[in-house]
Amino acid sequence: MEPINYLVQLGGVARTAQLLAAGFSRTDIAHLANKAVKQPRRGIFMLPDCRPDLAAAIRHNARITCASAAGHYGLWLREPPGQHHLACNHGHGTGFIRHRTVRFEGHPSLPLAAIEDVVLHAMSCLAPPASTALATSAIRLYGVPLELLKDQLAGDRSGPALKALNQLDLRAESIVEVDAQYVFNANGIGFETQVQLPGIGRVDFLIEGYLIVEVDGFAFHSSREALRRDLGRNNASTLSGFAVLRYMPEHIWFEPERVVAEIRAALSRRPGVAG
Structure with missing residues (x-):
């Protein structure tokens, strides 16, 4: 294999030591x-179309982590971060968000933190919900043990993080x-998730x-069959006495206030509730 092809496999950037190895x-x-x-610096080789986060990690002798690693692992994150999140045990370099504690062995060839450290x-x-969505997807997609995450955070004065982990509902599918x-939860609306209803x-x-x-994903009604199926579910729900939003x-x-207002309005109209 040519070294330039190997460089492509590494995402477009590598150090001399990695190429020698x-x-x-x-x-x-x-x-x-x-x-x-x-x-860009002695000992670093970079293709013009190299991913910026990979370049930043190599430049700073660090590993990509947290929100910056979501795209590499396919984790749920709605918006990409405005700054690179890098894991390193040194205090050199600026212009990125530094994560100092690295607990697990990272990716064997890419400057990428282990999925456990990312979470x-x-x-x-x-x-x-950005943190909880990312954690939920890591657990669902990679089998990261929830108890492992709790144990690792137990001694880090991470009360809010532990509280969020304890509230995870792993039945969420997106x-x-x-x-x-x-x-x-923020608006005091109690709910059950992923409920199986007879006939629906x-x-x-x-x-x-x-x-x-x-809550319909991006592929909602991507085919006529999907549309027919969901219309049937809606009709069955109404005939069974349920309201549907x-x-x-x-x-x-972007409109959570509207969603909450409509839910409360629908609940106020259910049978047996005084107007």
């Missing part, structure tokens, strides 16, 4: 300079469901045994 000679590495490879850093750094739970199927939320709330992610994220 992969079996390339110093002559091979020297030839990279003739192939449009940049050297632990996020729980102590990000506010809910980031918007986690965010909806946060909105409901599984619903995202059931509130006070009467109101079904569905449906929301897109944008409603939960």
Whole structure:
């Protein structure tokens, strides 16, 4: 393999030591300079289209973590961070958010923190529901043990992070469901999640045994069959005496006050409730 192809596999950036460890000679590495490879600093080789977070990690002898690692692992995070989140045990460098405590072995070839450290850093750094959505997805997608996270945070004076972990509902199947739970909890709305209703199927939320709330993802009604199925569910819900409210992610994220007001209005109209 050519060293430039290996550089591509690494995301477009590497140190001389990493290239040497992969079996390339110093002559091979020297030839990279003739192939449009940049050297922002001695000992660092970078392709023009290198990912900025990878470049920052290599430059600062650090690993990508927290919100910056979400895209690499496919974790749930609504908005990319404004600054790079890097894990390092030194105090050098500026212009990034520093996470000092590294507990687990990172990625074998990329400057990427282990998934466990990514979650632990996020729980102590990000506010809910961003932190809880990221943690929920790591547990669901990678099997990160919840008890491991709690144990690791127990001695770090991480009361808020531990409280958030204790409130995780791992039945959530998407980031918007986690965010909806946060909105409901913040406004004192009690709910059940992923409830199986006879003749209707599984619903995202059931509130006070009467109101079904569905939060539809980006693929909602992506086919005629999906539309027909959901119309049938809506009709079955009405015929069974339930009220139904449906929301897109944008409603939960940008109009939570409207969502809460509509839920309360629907609950006030249920049978047996005085007007």
